Amino acid sequence: xxxxxxxxxxxxxxxxxxxxxxxxxxxxxxxxxxxxxxxxxxxxxxxxxxxxxxxxxxxxxxxxxxxxxxxxxxxxxxxxxxxxxxxxxxxxxxxxxxxxxxxxxxxxxxxxxxxxxxxxxxxxxxxxxxxxxxxxxxxxxxxxxxxxxxxxxxxxxxxxxxxxxxxxxxxxxxxxxxxxxxxxxxxxxxxxxxxxxxxxxxxxxxxxxxxxxxxxxxxxxxxxxxxxxxxxxxxxxxxxxxxxxxxxxxxxxxxxxxxxxxxxxxxxxxxxxxxxxxxxxxxxxxxxxxxxxxxxxxxxxxxxxxxxxxxxxxxxxxxxxxxxxxxxxxxxxxxxxxxxxxxxxxxxxxxxxxxxxxxxxxxxxxxxxxxxxxxxxxxxxxxxxxxxxxxxxxxxxxxxxxxxxxx
Numbered sequence: 001x002x003x004x005x006x007x008x009x010x011x012x013x014x015x016x017x018x019x020x021x022x023x024x025x026x027x028x029x030x031x032x033x034x035x036x037x038x039x040x041x042x043x044x045x046x047x048x049x050x051x052x053x054x055x056x057x058x059x060x061x062x063x064x065x066x067x068x069x070x071x072x073x074x075x076x077x078x079x080x081x082x083x084x085x086x087x088x089x090x091x092x093x094x095x096x097x098x099x100x101x102x103x104x105x106x107x108x109x110x111x112x113x114x115x116x117x118x119x120x121x122x123x124x125x126x127x128x129x130x131x132x133x134x135x136x137x138x139x140x141x142x143x144x145x146x147x148x149x150x151x152x153x154x155x156x157x158x159x160x161x162x163x164x165x166x167x168x169x170x171x172x173x174x175x176x177x178x179x180x181x182x183x184x185x186x187x188x189x190x191x192x193x194x195x196x197x198x199x200x201x202x203x204x205x206x207x208x209x210x211x212x213x214x215x216x217x218x219x220x221x222x223x224x225x226x227x228x229x230x231x232x233x234x235x236x237x238x239x240x241x242x243x244x245x246x247x248x249x250x251x252x253x254x255x256x257x258x259x260x261x262x263x264x265x266x267x268x269x270x271x272x273x274x275x276x277x278x279x280x281x282x283x284x285x286x287x288x289x290x291x292x293x294x295x296x297x298x299x300x301x302x303x304x305x306x307x308x309x310x311x312x313x314x315x316x317x318x319x320x321x322x323x324x325x326x327x328x329x330x331x332x333x334x335x336x337x338x339x340x341x342x343x344x345x346x347x348x349x350x351x352x353x354x355x356x357x358x359x360x361x362x363x364x365x366x367x368x369x370x371x372x373x374x375x376x377x378x379x380x381x382x383x384x385x386x387x388x389x390x391x392x393x394x395x396x397x398x399x400x401x402x403x404x405x406x407x
Contacts, residue, residue, distance in 0.1 A: 017063040023071040026183045027079035028227040034124040053101040062095045104129040110294040173398040176238040178248040179204035183228030185291035188253035190369035206382035228291035244398040246355035253364030261336030262329040263359040266318035268342035281343035317354035325388030
């Protein structure tokens with residue numbers, strides 16, 4: 001309908017407002033993310049208010065529709081940082097979002113261009129003022145496990161003249177397990193609606209439980225919930241805990257639905273070992289674009305193009321680990337490739353941690369998608385990876401001097 005006179009002016013003003021189409025909140029201990037998706041780019045101002053601690057986000061020329069008005073209802077009680085949230089019209093042309101905080105935080109906001117089915121996104125990331133120390137948490141976990149193991153047995157558990165046949169462990173291998181994708185980034189999608197991010201988290205949790213049950217290993221998950229972690233944060237977590245090994249779990253898709261089988265990848269110091277490996281690395285590296293990262297924050301690991309001598313040795317050990325894991329996966333699923341492939345995967349760029357990326361199966365294959373959703377099959381995949389890790393460590397014991405060495 002045409003607009004005339006004053007109606008034309010009102011019509012123009014309405015059209016100039018950015019229409020919010022969706023809002024999401026992804027709470028996690030690492031950080032909480034608030035996403036506001038709109039049809040056009042949102043202009044904004046972010047500032048903090050003290051006593052009590054609040055974040056204020058002013059949205060310029062934004063329409064206060066249902067999607068934005070309902071944002072307050074998406075705050076969950078166990079969000080580590082947001083106590084409650086309210087949205088309202090602050091002044092003509094400005095919608096104000098106020099977040100009441102549970103603690104002091106460090107926040108950053110940035111805009112993302114449309115990608116992978118998303119429109120324009122305004123992202124607000126809320127970090128703790130003091131970042132949690134994954135190494136301290138892992139040491140605490142280790143000490144509790146050691147104390148439990150050292151507890152005296154009950155009289156009926158040990159017969160006279162018998163000594164427990166438990167091996168003495170003086171060094172725990174630290175295994176960092178990375179569930180691919182998460183949060184804003186669903187990863188690959190199956191024909192029947194399965195999301196890679198859910199499959200990978202389930203398998204990663206199962207693998208962690210198996211690793212923690214080993215007498216000489218301890219595991220750390222890069223994420224233990226449905227939220228996105230930028231690739232550099234995954235690498236940083238492995239380095240901060242001085243990990244012995246890094247295993248990234250995936251379940252990818254390919255353009256041809258009949259593609260099937262398991263694969264293992266390591267970092268390449270030169271070029272990809274195949275066109276398929278190069279294609280997959282490029283696709284996995286795009287996770288940051290979909291999940292959303294602040295491009296104003298530089299990362300020294302993912303930007304590096306030259307590999308030093310220490311990383312060359314790390315790649316050699318990555319290939320050894322990958323071969324052990326691939327061999328065991330072949331007992332559970334057919335192999336897509338019979339050797340460990342290599343390409344420039346950003347998530348594998350820790351210079352001093354042997355790292356592999358495990359493609360458990362093709363979620364784009366209907367048969368493999370069905371099996372990937374089966375609990376028993378997920379257990380088999382996790383156990384195969386564990387056995388591969390165990391075999392690698394038997395031939396390549398963890399280096400001494402780790403903060404997790406037991407006294």
